[in-house]
Amino acid sequence: MNNIRKNRVKDQAFKYWGIACTFLGLVLLSVFIGSIIVDGVQRIDWDFITSLPSRKAERAGIFTALMGSIWILIFTTIIALPIGIAAAIYLEEYAKKSKLASLLEVNISNLAGVPSIIYGLLGLEVFVRILQMGASVIAGSFTLALLILPIVIVSTRESIKAVPKSIRDASFALGASKWQTVSQQLLPASFGGILTGIILALSRAVGETAPLIVIGALAYVPFAPASPMDEFSVLPIQIFNWISRPQHGFETNAAAAIIILLLITFVMNGIAVYFRNRWQSKLK
Amino acid sequence: MKEKKDTIDKSLKRKHKIQTKGVKVFYDDFMAIKGIDMNIRANKITAFIGPSGCGKSTFLRLFNRMNDYIEGFRMEGEILIDGENINKKKINVEQLRKQVGMVFQKPNPFPKSIYENVAYGLKIQGIKDKSFLKDKVEDSLKQVGLWNEVKDDINKSALALSGGQQQRLCIARTLAVEPSIILMDEPTSALDPISTAKIEELIYELKEKYTIVIVTHNMQQAGRISDYTAFFYMGDLIEYDKSKKLFTNPEKQQTENYITGRFG
Amino acid sequence: MPRIIPLDHMRKLKETVIERGLQASALVTIAVTVGIILVLSFEAILFFREVSIIDFFTDTQWTPLYTDKNFGIITLLSGTLLTSFIAIIFAVPIGLSISIYISEYAPRSFRKTIKPALELLAAVPTVVYGFFALTVVTPFLQTFIPGLAGFNSLSAGLVMGIMIIPFVSSLSEDALHAVPNSLREAAYGMGSTKLQNAFRVLVPAASSGIVVSIILAISRAIGETMIVAIAAGQQPRLTFDPTVPVETITAFIVQVSLGDVQHGTLEYRTIFAAGITLFIFTFLLNTISYKIRKKFREKYE
Numbered sequence: 001m002n003n004i005r006k007n008r009v010k011d012q013a014f015k016y017w018g019i020a021c022t023f024l025g026l027v028l029l030s031v032f033i034g035s036i037i038v039d040g041v042q043r044i045d046w047d048f049i050t051s052l053p054s055r056k057a058e059r060a061g062i063f064t065a066l067m068g069s070i071w072i073l074i075f076t077t078i079i080a081l082p083i084g085i086a087a088a089i090y091l092e093e094y095a096k097k098s099k100l101a102s103l104l105e106v107n108i109s110n111l112a113g114v115p116s117i118i119y120g121l122l123g124l125e126v127f128v129r130i131l132q133m134g135a136s137v138i139a140g141s142f143t144l145a146l147l148i149l150p151i152v153i154v155s156t157r158e159s160i161k162a163v164p165k166s167i168r169d170a171s172f173a174l175g176a177s178k179w180q181t182v183s184q185q186l187l188p189a190s191f192g193g194i195l196t197g198i199i200l201a202l203s204r205a206v207g208e209t210a211p212l213i214v215i216g217a218l219a220y221v222p223f224a225p226a227s228p229m230d231e232f233s234v235l236p237i238q239i240f241n242w243i244s245r246p247q248h249g250f251e252t253n254a255a256a257a258i259i260i261l262l263l264i265t266f267v268m269n270g271i272a273v274y275f276r277n278r279w280q281s282k283l284k
Numbered sequence: 285m286k287e288k289k290d291t292i293d294k295s296l297k298r299k300h301k302i303q304t305k306g307v308k309v310f311y312d313d314f315m316a317i318k319g320i321d322m323n324i325r326a327n328k329i330t331a332f333i334g335p336s337g338c339g340k341s342t343f344l345r346l347f348n349r350m351n352d353y354i355e356g357f358r359m360e361g362e363i364l365i366d367g368e369n370i371n372k373k374k375i376n377v378e379q380l381r382k383q384v385g386m387v388f389q390k391p392n393p394f395p396k397s398i399y400e401n402v403a404y405g406l407k408i409q410g411i412k413d414k415s416f417l418k419d420k421v422e423d424s425l426k427q428v429g430l431w432n433e434v435k436d437d438i439n440k441s442a443l444a445l446s447g448g449q450q451q452r453l454c455i456a457r458t459l460a461v462e463p464s465i466i467l468m469d470e471p472t473s474a475l476d477p478i479s480t481a482k483i484e485e486l487i488y489e490l491k492e493k494y495t496i497v498i499v500t501h502n503m504q505q506a507g508r509i510s511d512y513t514a515f516f517y518m519g520d521l522i523e524y525d526k527s528k529k530l531f532t533n534p535e536k537q538q539t540e541n542y543i544t545g546r547f548g
Numbered sequence: 549m550p551r552i553i554p555l556d557h558m559r560k561l562k563e564t565v566i567e568r569g570l571q572a573s574a575l576v577t578i579a580v581t582v583g584i585i586l587v588l589s590f591e592a593i594l595f596f597r598e599v600s601i602i603d604f605f606t607d608t609q610w611t612p613l614y615t616d617k618n619f620g621i622i623t624l625l626s627g628t629l630l631t632s633f634i635a636i637i638f639a640v641p642i643g644l645s646i647s648i649y650i651s652e653y654a655p656r657s658f659r660k661t662i663k664p665a666l667e668l669l670a671a672v673p674t675v676v677y678g679f680f681a682l683t684v685v686t687p688f689l690q691t692f693i694p695g696l697a698g699f700n701s702l703s704a705g706l707v708m709g710i711m712i713i714p715f716v717s718s719l720s721e722d723a724l725h726a727v728p729n730s731l732r733e734a735a736y737g738m739g740s741t742k743l744q745n746a747f748r749v750l751v752p753a754a755s756s757g758i759v760v761s762i763i764l765a766i767s768r769a770i771g772e773t774m775i776v777a778i779a780a781g782q783q784p785r786l787t788f789d790p791t792v793p794v795e796t797i798t799a800f801i802v803q804v805s806l807g808d809v810q811h812g813t814l815e816y817r818t819i820f821a822a823g824i825t826l827f828i829f830t831f832l833l834n835t836i837s838y839k840i841r842k843k844f845r846e847k848y849e
Contacts, residue, residue, distance in 0.1 A: 007741045007743070007744065008741065010741070010743055011741040011742055011743040011744075014645075014648075014649075014653075014742075014743045014746075015649070015653050015742075017645060017649075018645050018646065018648060018649025018650075018653055018654075019649065021642045021643075021645040021646045021649065022646045022649055022650065022654075022662060022666075024642060025642075025666065025669050025710050025713045025714075026665060026666070026668075026669070028710055029668070029669060029672070029710070031684075032680045032684055035684055036679075082573070083573045083576050084573075086569065086570045086573035086574070087570070087573040087574040087576065087577060089570050090567075090570035090571050090573060090574040091574055094567055094570060094571070095571070095574070096355075097355065103578070104574050104575075104577060104578065106835075106838060107577055107578055107581050108577050109834070109838050110581065110831065110834045110835065110838065111577060111580060111581060113764065113767050113768075113771075113830055113833070113834035113837075114584065114771070114827065114830060114831075114834075115770070115771025115772070115773070115798065115826060115827075115830055116771070116773065117771065117773045117798050117801055117802070117823070117826070118584060118588075118771070118823055118826065118827050118830075119584075120801075120805070121584075121587065121588065121801070121819065121820060121823045122580070122583055122584050122587055124805075125587040125590075125591065125820075126583060126587065129811055146580050149576070149577060149580070150577070153577070164392070166388060166390060166392035167392060167394060167395075169350065169386075169388060169392065170388065170392045170393075170394065170454070170457075171394070171404070172350065172353075172381065173348060173350060173381055173385065173386035173388075173458075174381065174382070174385070174404060174405035174408070174457065174458070174461060175378045175379065175380075175381040175382035175405060175408065175409070175461060176378065176404075176405075176408045177378050177408075177559065177563055178563060178567075179562070179563055179566045179567075180408045184404070184407075184408065185394060188395075188396075189394075189395055200671075203671060204671070206673075207671075207672075207673025207674070207675070207676075208673075209673070209674065209675045209773070209774050210674075210773035210774055210777075210798065210801075210802060213802055213805050213806060214801060214802070214805045214819075216805065236673055236675040236774075239675050239676070239679070240675050240678070240774065240777075240778065243675075243678065243679050243682065243778055244778075251683065254679060255679075258676050258679060261673060261675075261676065262672065262673075262676065265671055265672065265673060266668070266671075269668065269671050273664055282395070378559075
């Protein structure tokens with residue numbers, strides 16, 4: 001009898017421990033975001049967003065970094081999207097169970113686990129140096145595109161896989177070729193899921209710092225990029241740079257810039273979740 | 285039109301729309317079809333019956349080569365449609381499937397509008413003429429008796445239709461590409477009795493223009509609508525005869541056991 | 549009646565061209581791996597022409613940017629392992645508890661809302677976590693660990709732990725969720741509590757999935773850069789004292805990259821030598837986890 005009661009108590013205790021653990025990370029994150037908002041929100045105004053960088057903390061703004069992030073985001077999408085979706089279609093619909101397919105599969109799973117800084121080293125040697133792109137927007141975009149490629153491929157495959165087999169059957173039975181089936185049935189039906197995966201991958205790209213530092217992106221760039229061959233900075237590098245400075249004013253700047261970066265990240269994640277939910281309910 | 289063009293030679297072929305010669309099917313090492321010779325007659329309804337796993341669906345799916353996508357699938361023997369070997373290397377599978385339509389067990393409309401569902405088969409052939417497509421869609425929907433029910437909602441999602449309507453839509457979609465053969469893989473097994481009755485009626489009307497092969501679990505259904513019935517068991521064709529004969533006076537003991545419900 | 553016309557060559561050709569194009573895109577991923585290996589080994593070989601590989605593994609100092617150069621990778625490795633160890637020690641028990649709670653105790657609807665919320669923890673950019681560690685966690689810890697330096701592996705490790713919690717909890721939860729219900733019911737039928745059931749039946753049954761989640765979390769921690777570069781310091785030191793500044797492999801690469809390093813110099817090659825060390829470690833971990841996952845998937849299918 002006693003033993004049973006003891007087990008009951010343990011059971012209840014674990015339940016509360018589980019709840020505590022579940023909320024621990026979220027509570028810490030909220031505390032942190034709260035403290036950043038307290039630190040940084042009064043620093044955010046139109047000037048902060050439209051000002052060029054400066055050595056004086058109170059005059060410095062994030063304009064060049066923000067523009068850099070947008071440029072990088074656009075070109076990363078342009079490069080990663082077609083390759084990632086095409087690779088996913090190949091793996092899911094064409095290459096089933098061949099030797100090449102299983103090699104590709106191991107390889108992609110491995111690439112997904114390669115630290116981002118290693119992609120920086122690859123980009124530094126191949127894009128910056130061998131292909132002579134310099135520390136430009138385009139070199140940075142290629143580097144990040146390769147970094148998010150495995151994520152795009154995996155999520156696109158999942159979305160295509162979620163389309164019921166009966167749709168494929170129906171399309172083939174009407175005399176459609178493989179590509180017609182893929183382009184006119186599978187891709188439209190999995191569009192919502194693919195979109196979700198891509199937005200999540202891009203939200204990862206927008207927060208990446210290390211690989212861009214390695215390829216030589218600068219903390220101080222006097223002007224926003226005007227072409228893909230220009231040098232650039234991005235928001236996370238700007239933040240990193242401000243964190244590394246001793247003067248207190250820059251810490252406030254960093255907090256303010258973090259608010260903007262988090263806003264971008266969370267909005268992208270929110271949009272992604274919205275598309276996923278809408279798509280999932282539509283597929284059923 | 286068709287009748288006028290017929291020569292004696294063609295009429296012979298037309299009589300036997302589909303011929304199979306020594307057809308065997310393997311999944312890896314497992315033999316699923318054990319050598320079947322069969323002639324299926326044109327403009328008749330032929331029903332395939334037999335217990336689950338007897339190979340009747342596999343056999344049906346050979347006629348439009350839908351088994352090609354299955355892992356480990358291998359076939360021996362010959363299948364002729366209108367005298368042409370459909371497994372020859374030079375055969376255009378897409379073209380074959382336009383001639384040999386298929387309706388599946390569960391209604392599987394595309395997640396698109398009713399119009400897009402019916403027009404799809406034509407559009408992938410490269411037909412872009414809007415008025416032609418519109419007429420064809422209307423015509424096909426009329427053939428399955430769906431036109432009056434959906435004509436105002438033609439651009440609404442096909443998924444909003446009831447199960448029976450969806451299945452009739454799937455038949456209309458198949459008719460739109462003008463096949464000469466329609467394969468049906470238990471087309472009413474997911475439907476309620478009223479919808480089933482409507483589909484059966486439709487199938488009966490369709491045989492004037494099409495050769496129909498239907499797999500069914502439902503022996504009453506086979507008896508009601510088919511001209512010929514084939515009984516399959518363990519990958520073999522046990523008996524194949526006029527439905528009336530097979531259901532009233534079967535030659536083989538196994539057939540009798542099955543139709544009287546002693547097994548299966 | 550239209551006959552079954554023979555092959556339409558144009559159409560066949562189009563299909564083949566498309567398939568080749570798709571295949572080429574998939575092969576880009578192979579090119580990336582080959583590229584990484586070639587680039588890292590090429591520069592690393594040049595590095596080892598100048599630096600003895602024995603010194604690289606046995607020297608206990610790392611001072612490539614000074615005039616008196618030492619190249620003891622162990623020094624950086626100790627920083628990497630120390631911060632990762634702290635992160636794992638923190639994240640694994642919590643992540644596992646979360647996974648057991650969500651899969652066995654919490655109501656279904658809770659699972660649906662909490663999972664994306666937890667994944668948000670992994671979506672926060674790491675530079676932000678670095679700021680968190682440096683400006684919030686370290687000052688907080690200093691109030692009761694008086695000797696704690698401004699840069700230290702403890703707070704960097706703990707914050708990294710927060711970041712990898714969802715890696716552990718999400719994959720482990722999937723593994724627990726995949727355990728057949730019959731196993732659960734059998735154990736409940738014998739009168740065990742949820743807790744006993746979880747630890748004696750479900751965790752062992754889901755062990756391979758849980759191991760995979762832990763390995764991936766370790767791999768993630770080893771490769772993490774910005775948190776340690778910001779909060780753990782940039783002083784290579786062979787130590788297991790969590791209160792003093794250290795430097796990890798990744799932080800070293802960042803430190804060198806921030807300066808103006810010319811291609812072809814020894815400094816430039818140093819980051820590739822450090823990089824290949826990091827790559828080999830994570831590659832091994834990822835391969836092991838892939839193998840386990842594959843076996844695990846076969847078991848349940």
